[in-house]
Amino acid sequence: MASRAKATILDIAREAGVSKSTVSLVLQGSGLIRPETAVKVRKAIEDVGYVYNRGAANLRKAHSNVIGMVINDLTNPFFAELAVGMERVFQAAGVVPFIANTAENPVRQEEVLKSMMEQGVAGLIVSPARGTTPGAFRRIEAAGVPVVFAMRRLPESRIPAIAPDNHRGAVLATEHLIRKGHRRLAFFGGSSDLVVYRERLGGFLEACETLGIPAADRTIVEGETSRKGGMACLETALALAEPPTAALCFNDAVAFGVMLALRRRNLEAGVDFAVVGFDDVAEAEHYSPALTSVAVDTAGLGERAAHVMLKMIQSRTTRAEDHIGAVSLVVRESSGPDRNNQVGDAA
Amino acid sequence: MASRAKATILDIAREAGVSKSTVSLVLQGSGLIRPETAVKVRKAIEDVGYVYNRGAANLRKAHSNVIGMVINDLTNPFFAELAVGMERVFQAAGVVPFIANTAENPVRQEEVLKSMMEQGVAGLIVSPARGTTPGAFRRIEAAGVPVVFAMRRLPESRIPAIAPDNHRGAVLATEHLIRKGHRRLAFFGGSSDLVVYRERLGGFLEACETLGIPAADRTIVEGETSRKGGMACLETALALAEPPTAALCFNDAVAFGVMLALRRRNLEAGVDFAVVGFDDVAEAEHYSPALTSVAVDTAGLGERAAHVMLKMIQSRTTRAEDHIGAVSLVVRESSGPDRNNQVGDAA
DNA sequence: TCTAATAAATGGAACGTTCCAATAAATCAA
DNA sequence: TTGATTTATTGGAACGTTCCATTTATTAGA
Structure with missing residues (x-):
């Protein structure tokens, strides 16, 4: 137990004998601080068992590093594969995806979306639950938070969708x-x-x-x-x-x-x-x-969705093109010829 | 688009002709405010397209409503079933579980845990990735955030584990x-x-x-x-x-x-x-x-883990009993007798 | 009527960051 | 030496809430 009450940036400042501003700069990896000072500060951070308070930071920054992934059925391995593709590109961008399951329930979905918004996500990737009403995303769009649909789209919505052909x-x-x-x-x-x-x-x-x-x-x-x-x-x-x-x-x-x-x-x-x-x-x-x-x-669609999301966040827009992914038929054993109607088919 | 800049509690106050404190009270469902006032405020909330800023709130409250679920392999349907059980009890408690996948990678796990801590989770339910070092949770414990292991446990750790027998x-x-x-x-x-x-x-x-x-x-x-x-x-x-x-x-x-x-x-x-x-x-x-x-x-273990977690949060402790879940053998068709060594077995 | 008690609403400080503008220290040009 | 420039560091205001201590309005008791 390093300390009872959780340490703040000021505790670090005191420990390292610098100002809180300096600590903040170090935390953000600014090149402005002298290397020796940075080392000293980092040591202090370690010593006091500091954990960064992203909530407080977002209060000023208005740009969080988490995006929400809202999935209609986590038990379908398909979505796990989708998530894998997304995680690959988000990780490289320093973005953390938080996943939530709606279990195909629009009410639950509503709650989950609300929670994610309250948490201040930078964007939302959603595979909407069956029976989602078109109005479900109005407030989110109004708030200027980018949304992209993955795999499924809504009939009347203008939210960009990433889906296979x-x-x-x-x-x-x-x-x-x-x-x-x-x-x-x-x-x-x-x-x-x-x-x-x-x-x-x-x-x-x-x-x-x-x-x-x-x-x-x-x-x-x-x-x-x-x-x-x-x-x-x-x-x-x-x-x-x-x-x-x-x-x-x-x-x-x-x-x-x-x-x-x-x-x-x-x-x-x-x-x-x-x-x-x-x-x-x-x-x-x-x-x-x-x-x-x-x-x-699937993983490719996940990557694509993540890329579109990042671009939307970056350009502060809530609009983007749909993306229709190429598909191909993989022929294996389960699709043999009709026994009663054999035709010559090379394949 | 209701408004350009995001609305705050003060915008609501202005709109409804009350003070920000009153709005805050309404938001928390306090019984202290007059019903008519509450109605008026709620209407204003609707009108300005307000979304609650939990980050700001946690700055004062120090008690968040999100718990993190860190899973080693989301593609295993087993974990989706586990999540289902947890969600059931968390939902009733007004807690939102955010899921993250570590893909059996301890480095990724480290990042994910860090992110969740920064986000200010109230607790962590973890199925640790293979190769997790015992020290991985030291800082989290030191910060006083309750952790429970689900399904897997770590050899030398004193973190409570919920697992089957x-x-x-x-x-x-x-x-x-x-x-x-x-x-x-x-x-x-x-x-x-x-x-x-x-x-x-x-x-x-x-x-x-x-x-x-x-x-x-x-x-x-x-x-x-x-x-x-x-x-x-x-x-x-x-x-x-x-x-x-x-x-x-x-x-x-x-x-x-x-x-x-x-x-x-x-x-x-x-x-x-x-x-x-x-x-x-x-x-x-x-x-x-x-x-x-x-x-x-599985779902029962998920429920149990969630309950233990809630109790730990409530009693502000980082300790709890292990829980070993009962198991039973479900005999189906795949386990027939040895053909070369038939013995009389009624089952 | 006045006072006491209760109910409802409010102002302000605090939470832990970021970031701007300002300062201090070091370096350079003359 | 002096002023200009660059390099490091810093104080303070602001972000959107909560909550305590107050104030104001209402009701009851005499």
Whole structure:
């Protein structure tokens, strides 16, 4: 226990025999102070067990070094990967990201955002909870704090969004399945209150349209965006009179659920039923059979979001361009050809 | 945009025609102010787009409402579950948890802890990164900020730890495998620089000892605590002259890896090789075959840790009792009997 | 009516920083 | 030597709150 009451800059000044201003300068690494003085001060800092009070500093500086990251579902490994990319660039910029989880709950999100604002964050990176109202960020924008959306966007908002090219990804995946000979296709999981859902489903439908899959042969099953949701989707689809032979899933979690449900029925993904996921989380590659998925370069999107954020802070603006990240289809084992309709496909 | 420069308590006072002290009282929900006045003030708060400055407040109050949660690996769903439990109790107490990831890197951890201290957190819940030195928390303790360890503990530290009964869990799991007729047992994953590892391995060895499994029939393979690590462990073990027929894994991630590696070899977990995990993450139940695992009541531990933290803050102490959480073995499909050594076991 | 007690509202100092303007000390040019 | 310049250091005001001690307004008791 170095000291009872917490030490301040004045205690250091006294200890080192200089003024508080000098200590402040040392703390900020100013080149104005004589090296020997700096050494003396730093020793004093060590001796009194000082911890910097950023709250007090921000009172004057008006520019904090923390940015908030507000995530709708921390249990999805996808977001951990996103966070990794962000942390890389923030660390280099001397910015500390604080993460908070909203658990897909708009009320909780409101509280969390309020807290972060009160804490004086310099900016906010948000993956908004489902059901977020457009007004939720009005006050934050009004306060001049930059916000960027990651992965998800809000319908009517002018807040910049960093997201993968969901439409194109879905087109790629759907074309792949059709080229494999599948003619009765399904889209599994998610629900239409999500912009991402509409984009991905839109790509799916467009590819079906273009390549001549009639509407009657398309099955759309909404559901939770989790393993459990995926399992349910498959059961629903297989109960149909003319079940699909392949499915594009809203995300990898849903795809994993579908594969588990297949195994329960003693069917094999890639042989008896083709499955394609979305996001290409690390696990996709290690699954068995390995999951074909749309890779969105999660960490890269995180980096991009962080960069955009830094630029906004620096230029004191609350506006920025959207950024649509490139996607690619990673073909693995789970998306084999339709057994009843083999077509020659080199891939 | 309500206003250019951010509004303060004085702007509200002017707007509402009261003094700043009155506004402060309203903000704190004091019962001393007349209801009509409170209403008037609250309206003004709304009108000027005020956001509370907690930094300034803490300057006087010395008691913040944020506690920091420092996690070694955010990609492990286990920690998300832990966070869920904590958030439940913190929310009720009006405390906001900020999460930061150290990615198992002690240097990063140092930075993150420093940042949180500077931010003036009221307490810290930490799952320390591997390789954390005992001195890492000296300054924090000296500053009188309560710290509790969750899941992991440090060898020589007197900081209270909330963790499951790792030893007992390993004993339960090992006894289960032996009762199933297995005689050549393995312990997969982890490494001996982790206290948790030593506890779990200790339980494994003790059960082997007690139930008469000679040291020659025990295989211990250290490895990464991930799917990939688990896959490597299985390969190593099966390459032995007399390979084991069952394994207790350091955690579920390792167990999933082992099961994937088995499938690659066309072996089935629970039939050709018994696998038991540790932690019982949500996924264990949904895997195929479903994974037998030691349930540690993750969310419950999170709640407990949060409660201990709150009590420490309240009583201004930096000391508390350790808490060892009860564990139970959840038997599912992955831990079938030894095919070559069937014994009558009702379970 | 006046006084005492209670309720409601207020001014000012303090919290730990930063940063500007000012001072002090050292160096240089003449 | 003197003044000008550069290099180090410093005092004090300001940032947005809280909280204590007061003041002012209201109500009750006589």
